Amino acid sequence: MVKVGIVGGTGYTGVELLRLLAQHPEVELAAITSRGEAGSAVADMFPSLRGRVALRFSDPGEAPLKDCNLVFFATPNGVAMKQAQELLDAGVRVIDLAADFRIKDVAVWEQWYGMPHAAPHLVAEAVYGLPELNRQQIRRARLVANPGCYPTATQLGFLPLVEAGCVDATNLVADAKSGVSGAGRKAETHILFAEASDNFKAYAVGGHRHLPEIRQGLSLVAGTQVGLTFVPHLTPMIRGIHATLYARVTREVDFQALFEERYAREPFVDVLPPKSHPDTRSVRAANTCRIAVHRPQDGGVLVVLSVIDNLVKGAAGQAVQNMNLMFGFDECLGLSQVPVLP
Amino acid sequence: MVKVGIVGGTGYTGVELLRLLAQHPEVELAAITSRGEAGSAVADMFPSLRGRVALRFSDPGEAPLKDCNLVFFATPNGVAMKQAQELLDAGVRVIDLAADFRIKDVAVWEQWYGMPHAAPHLVAEAVYGLPELNRQQIRRARLVANPGCYPTATQLGFLPLVEAGCVDATNLVADAKSGVSGAGRKAETHILFAEASDNFKAYAVGGHRHLPEIRQGLSLVAGTQVGLTFVPHLTPMIRGIHATLYARVTREVDFQALFEERYAREPFVDVLPPKSHPDTRSVRAANTCRIAVHRPQDGGVLVVLSVIDNLVKGAAGQAVQNMNLMFGFDECLGLSQVPVLP
């Protein structure tokens, strides 16, 4: 049994972590913190957890986090970087679901996140928690930077192509669509039901924080700086990311076979048969990424469709997958939920 | 292990049964039939089941249903009544998720369902599968009539009051709202996205087939014919039923305590604290009914709020619960999914 703490449990990644961890046979939930909700029962805020999670929120200063084997940070950006060192010093391993340790170039991080980094020395140590790329390092990691939702869907879709060097990596396009839960559980006007329902829009076309994260990941694989245009969109659904990826072919290979082979042993990546169009709902509430590869009219452009549940493979599920790796469990333990459809 | 067959697996109750049974540790899925889809893989129609359900649809005439221990009918009304006897004769137990065996008075059934009943003799034998009412009979039943979705939410909400005889049972009102999946997976215009989204309407106010079913259940408990006005509404959500129930108080009791005691040992009925308002999403994808009891302004009218997931506690989940009872498993086996929120 792993003794687990969660810092910041009132957002969507927090409640999703709780949903998954409550069903995990090797996890003992020891503490969940929230400054604002300290003292109140978690299940009072999230009635879906009634009878399943008996914990109360505790004050961050008083929670027995150092007694845990693992602490998840489900906090806004900028929190984990201030608290991780103390936990690591106490022998606690850490998975940060926010962005604090994702970007290796601290200057780039500070530019995109608009604050000085409080723990640059930990950035170097942190392992980027995409198991399909860094499985071995994750197993040994003390500190894991759990990937962003868009970066997970986008990198998994581009990886086989960039690794094989068969597309023009200087001119990739990622047109990504996210459900509204991706914006978090903050009281903001633009994500009200009456604003976001029956509506569709792009946002942050000028530059989204996930751009440098994706670029870093793909550039490492490519061995050279990739060129990427990344446009995120807000979609009137609760969960789900659909990344539509465009790349020009520079070398002919069997692209369907390329993807199938790359992911043949991956438990959470499902390459669909040719001509498929994955629904986001086909992975709803599950830790799966489904991918389809198209080459319209046998032309020069490949189109890859990659879908995940932003809260699961794009956040809490991937974090549990990383935990399983870090603690030597079966990678799929506690992650066998069948997607909820319809 | 129970060997299970499903007749009619292409609708929403069918795919939901598959979702639950695929996770059930004591079930071996032996066959699923569909005349129209015979030969094609279940997971091709429902990609959410890829990697989880390897079965292909088989032709109803060729499926090895008689080798099963249990067959679920997830068919339209009027199918199970023609096929149940043959299966029962072969020693197969049967759970019908449609309405064929729900109404004890065959004449009433024929009037509301508009067809002659093909197996009136089985109607008498069939046990109405509401475990909170008929747990012992279900354990021994060969043939279970799984309750309708509205009847489940409505009866669980009214039961404690009618049993205790503390409301005017001649004048009950059930104002019920259902998600669109309750209308099934039929290609009909009125349930198209562009018709049913951003819209709300009542339907069948003149008389809905679930009215006699609810009335039968409550009348049995009351020991007299109850008077019920039942108005269903189509709500722009996928899953969920919210029944808002109104009854006049005729005898003073502690109503909150009444409900809490009635359901104290029920694993799938959760009585909320006073002043609660259950969300349908608080039970999404789970086999739970949550209930809140209100007495506005301490007046003469009680308002009971009762929510379920129409596809789970209102259909496939309750069927699995009945299966667990029939085969002597822990009643909760395979039904421990935490609701998906958000």
Added chain:
Amino acid sequence: MVKVGIVGGTGYTGVELLRLLAQHPEVELAAITSRGEAGSAVADMFPSLRGRVALRFSDPGEAPLKDCNLVFFATPNGVAMKQAQELLDAGVRVIDLAADFRIKDVAVWEQWYGMPHAAPHLVAEAVYGLPELNRQQIRRARLVANPGCYPTATQLGFLPLVEAGCVDATNLVADAKSGVSGAGRKAETHILFAEASDNFKAYAVGGHRHLPEIRQGLSLVAGTQVGLTFVPHLTPMIRGIHATLYARVTREVDFQALFEERYAREPFVDVLPPKSHPDTRSVRAANTCRIAVHRPQDGGVLVVLSVIDNLVKGAAGQAVQNMNLMFGFDECLGLSQVPVLP
């Protein structure tokens, strides 16, 4: 031409007023105020108004409201009662879309709205702006209290029955469902898309502020205090109210004819043929109330279905209708929008 000002134009009733007034041939928009947005163009906040509304928000203290012929208050409760007198003194007529002048009994108002009333003397003068009830008084009014959304749908549905004295007015039930825009354009968690979508819930079952308003209106007509149970629900749609109304018959009349005659000359109330079930979308973006009358199984209970667009007949449209009456225009002027379906 009427010179019109709007106080508080950043909410949904504000932008809906602008949509309607921008198309009104006898209106000159003179000013719209917002403390927070003073100086910015209205069309920057609401791009739907680009090219149609050239105004900028002005500071409440500096707006030329006293030069207007009419000022609409599209403000939170408690604002109009502090500012109306000054405008009336300047000869400006006032329509308050909030609740400040709706309840004649000031003590009741103060109890439900939780604040002392700043202008009790104006409450007596104010005319309750339901044209179907008070058309003549509205024509002459200086100060109109525009009805709430639930009260409009509910009163129009019950009015013919209560006027005719043919139902038990001591035991009415109004089960009402509202789209999320009814909660306003406030940054609050419970109306986020990811909270309110694919979900349904009752709220304020213990007592909603529209209860005393409805009760007042119906009691005046009944000539005695009516008994009403009112339960509002939050529905995952943007616009629309569906009131499902229940009443016991005490005197037999032709109920369909009763409704048809009552509303025969009403331009904005449409009584549907028998057995109809009005969709909320059938009035989307239009100033119409559609009503259907049912008597299930010819029993003792009448069920009336009443739908409006909460932002139009339930707020801004009714306010424009009142304006038309107050200034001697054709009552339908500027209100001829055909509902948007789908």
Added chain:
Amino acid sequence: MVKVGIVGGTGYTGVELLRLLAQHPEVELAAITSRGEAGSAVADMFPSLRGRVALRFSDPGEAPLKDCNLVFFATPNGVAMKQAQELLDAGVRVIDLAADFRIKDVAVWEQWYGMPHAAPHLVAEAVYGLPELNRQQIRRARLVANPGCYPTATQLGFLPLVEAGCVDATNLVADAKSGVSGAGRKAETHILFAEASDNFKAYAVGGHRHLPEIRQGLSLVAGTQVGLTFVPHLTPMIRGIHATLYARVTREVDFQALFEERYAREPFVDVLPPKSHPDTRSVRAANTCRIAVHRPQDGGVLVVLSVIDNLVKGAAGQAVQNMNLMFGFDECLGLSQVPVLP
């Protein structure tokens, strides 16, 4: 007054035409046909039109279409091409909202639409009804091919760039998202609410019928064959198209100015200020296309965002705009609806 007939009025473009024409001051609705609904009142099928459209559906064989000045075909593909000649011979002008006359190369049309063309001679005569491109020819046309919804949004977004020759027209990408009403009002499973809600997916990535239409339009302007990758997506909203367009810059110009100048005199194209992100709802129910131009990180790729209401500027509204041109009315007559937001 123009006497207008509509062939095929039971789909979404049909009811939308009726919504707009019912408000048009120069239109007399003479006939609307439907084989299946002949004899029934239009307002019985679409209650939103009660009190506004008194017509009944008439049998196609009996409708007085030849007495009309103009007939709209709101039919499936393949109908207008069989009936247009007879109407033209009778002096009736024709606007086809389907695809029969959109593609000049009949062989290409037959390949994509899978049927032989019944009136190739009319294809040459037909004017492609995009007023922003062909205003003068539309004025004189007897037969107008109303553009598709995706082609309208996509061409308006790419036009200024292709006309100016400042992007690589051999490598354009159009990632387009449509509301579900774009799929029509057909009883098909994949567009049921419970399938399409809370879900997002691409479709027809291998090749969509609007691809040759867009390619034809842009190639004519470019003076050479353009290369276009076009991926449509199904979005869980009723109305709206959002086209996200990608093009590589080949020649530096002031792109914002380019768009503003190109559309300066266009009443229905609104170029937004720099850094804007148009919502589809900002044009809901209105005949407007809103466009924003971005150049992320001042790199080599332009991103153009183009939104329309697929049923208005993408279908019925554009058809009315074309009618206004053909009959010498103010181009905006009857098209002044303010978008419905929220």
